[in-house]
Amino acid sequence: MAYQFTADHPSNMRRYMLEDDHAWRAFLDSLKPIRPLLATAALTQRLLGERVPWAWYLAPSQLVARSYLHHAQQGRGCRRILETTPRHVEHIAKLLRCFPRARLLYIHRHPVDVYSSYVRRGQTDPKAAWARIPLEEFCALYRRNAARATKAAAEHPDAVRLLSYDAFTADPQWELRAICEFVDEPYQRSLLQSFDVEEARVAHWEGSSLLYTQVTTTTKNWRDYISERDANRVEELLDPELAQFGYQSAVR
Secondary structure, eight states: OGGGOOSSOSHHHHHHTTTOHHHHHHHHHHHGGGHHHHHHHHHHHHHHGGGOGGGGGGSTHHHHHHHHHHHHHHHHTOSSOOOOOGGGGGGHHHHHHHOTTOOEEEEEOOHHHHHHHHHHHHHHOTTOGGGOOOHHHHHHHHHHHHHHHHHHHHHOTTTEEEEEHHHHHHSHHHHHHHHHHHTTOOOOGGGGSOOOHHHHTOOOSGGGGGGGSOOOSOSOOGGGTSOHHHHHHHHHHTHHHHHHHTOOOSOO
16 A cells, blocks of 8 residues: 555565665655545545446556556666566556556466476465465466467457467577567567676576576476476466467476
């Protein structure tokens, strides 16, 4: 709830600004004129819930989002913000409303690999309660997100692009060139070099160190985390999505 933001809360949003006190306080100052509206909107949306999804567009939420990323850009000292939260796929329309010039990438991967990653994360990260979900719930989530992404890519081809994880890891230079062209940024080979985790200052889980090493075609064997029976069940439930993305069975 943006009207409740303080000098120290929420800590994760402040941390995203790399703890830049000037940028965070400037963001808070930008909210002062609309805090009463934000409080009213929060109450209204809590009462309406999902029954009136368009209510969000009447609230000053867009102003908060734009101001936050503007000041985060200042705090991080970058020309362009890159945000990688997976759940953003649930809010594509809102993102494009807030940021009409944004470019959105949806990276899809074989569902058996994704589900085994969920299981691994749930086993190794005590804070990852979101990863400890039943197989059927995972499949329903995968299906919803795939539908959202493909629909958005069809409706907004200049703003939303689907990217195969397997294609990228197989030929990262080629795919990165295509990504740079899509987001209208110059391609630099150095983008594929490894990063120091400490310098990046964004690793909150030891497994995320994989994000800062050389690109490899695989980071694990799904059989180490889920049974073949579960893999078959994932493929059975997500057979249309396998066909849609061109995936072969991981079991056979």
